[in-house]
Amino acid sequence: MGPYAFLQDETPVFLAPMSGVTDAPFRKQVMKYGAEVTITEMVAGEELLNGSKSASTRLVNESLSGAHVVQLVGREERALKYGAERARDAGAHVIDINMGCPSRRVTGGLSGSALMRDLDKAERLIHAVLKGAEGIPVTLKMRLGWDWDSINASELALRAENSGIRLVTVHGRTRQDFYEGKANWAAIADVVDAVSIPVIANGDIEDLRSAELALDQSKAAGVMVGRAATGKAWLVPWLQARLNGREYALPSMKRQIESLIEQAEDSVSLYGERTGMRVVRKHLSEAVSHWAGSCNSQLISQDLRQALLRSESVSALSNALFRIEDSLMEVAA
Numbered sequence: 001m002g003p004y005a006f007l008q009d010e011t012p013v014f015l016a017p018m019s020g021v022t023d024a025p026f027r028k029q030v031m032k033y034g035a036e037v038t039i040t041e042m043v044a045g046e047e048l049l050n051g052s053k054s055a056s057t058r059l060v061n062e063s064l065s066g067a068h069v070v071q072l073v074g075r076e077e078r079a080l081k082y083g084a085e086r087a088r089d090a091g092a093h094v095i096d097i098n099m100g101c102p103s104r105r106v107t108g109g110l111s112g113s114a115l116m117r118d119l120d121k122a123e124r125l126i127h128a129v130l131k132g133a134e135g136i137p138v139t140l141k142m143r144l145g146w147d148w149d150s151i152n153a154s155e156l157a158l159r160a161e162n163s164g165i166r167l168v169t170v171h172g173r174t175r176q177d178f179y180e181g182k183a184n185w186a187a188i189a190d191v192v193d194a195v196s197i198p199v200i201a202n203g204d205i206e207d208l209r210s211a212e213l214a215l216d217q218s219k220a221a222g223v224m225v226g227r228a229a230t231g232k233a234w235l236v237p238w239l240q241a242r243l244n245g246r247e248y249a250l251p252s253m254k255r256q257i258e259s260l261i262e263q264a265e266d267s268v269s270l271y272g273e274r275t276g277m278r279v280v281r282k283h284l285s286e287a288v289s290h291w292a293g294s295c296n297s298q299l300i301s302q303d304l305r306q307a308l309l310r311s312e313s314v315s316a317l318s319n320a321l322f323r324i325e326d327s328l329m330e331v332a333a
């Protein structure tokens, strides 16, 4: 499909890029659970041009295998072309352009979803990335439009296709919705009708049922999952297997714990102990809520939860995770 002809399944499930969440340590775990593609957090072309070290770090491919997609954001042609060249140097198999981010910091700089208000400019930036990409496939991520009075995802997708973009992902909200309300999957169907390249549906997909509904309503070629995957590195590969009729056993708690510990170790190596432990915390918090929910129990005490979320080293974190496992095992016994 589009740039992803190598995918084993007909209906792909992609992990959404999320700044501060889907960093290299997390993506490595998603790959280890079986994903074939992951996308970096957005990297600003302007920051790369200014020599920002943290922007360069975001380009890196830590994954063991699979396709490495670098997502670029930016407002200047020169910066985006440079970003595409750097992404190519970093081994990107595909480059994605972000025209969906609603953040004022990003839209204030006339990038991200603000580009949906100026399609001529959006098109010039697409050409700049294509130039820098030199043949590496380029994809585009967008929203439905700036607001509900100016829905123009189909027009942007068509211009993108005519420029040489190989796949588009549409988050079924407008910029003015930010993350409020419910994603409108049916509205994505208009984009599917408008173009011949594959369209991926995104927004509020969190399990098999919502993925099936999103596919049915949007007629998209695949789905992309963001927030629901936090703390659940297995979710995207599991969902892809299930959507395509393959068996995929849910990982045991022990396996999930080992994965979280390895993610924490990698996070500490990448950012240093203080920041590394802070970054991994949101994954821990979501993992614990998930375990508590699936056991339908209050058995993960507040004390244990706090011990986990306040841990300042990987060894403290491991300790807390295994104590949580013990407390859940006691109930199961």
Ligand SMILES: Cc1cc2nc3c(=O)[nH]c(=O)nc-3n(C[C@H](O)[C@H](O)[C@H](O)COP(=O)(O)O)c2cc1C
Pocket: 016, 017, 018, 019, 020, 021, 041, 042, 071, 098, 099, 100, 101, 141, 171, 202, 203, 204, 205, 224, 225, 226, 227, 228
């Ligand atoms: C914390 C956070 C960071 C995000 N960062 C990015 C980003 O870097 N690039 C991007 O295209 N979208 C970003 N998004 C949007 C997601 O990729 C996705 O489109 C959105 O969360 C809707 O999907 P979901 O309902 O499955 O989470 C971000 C979303 C969140 C919540």
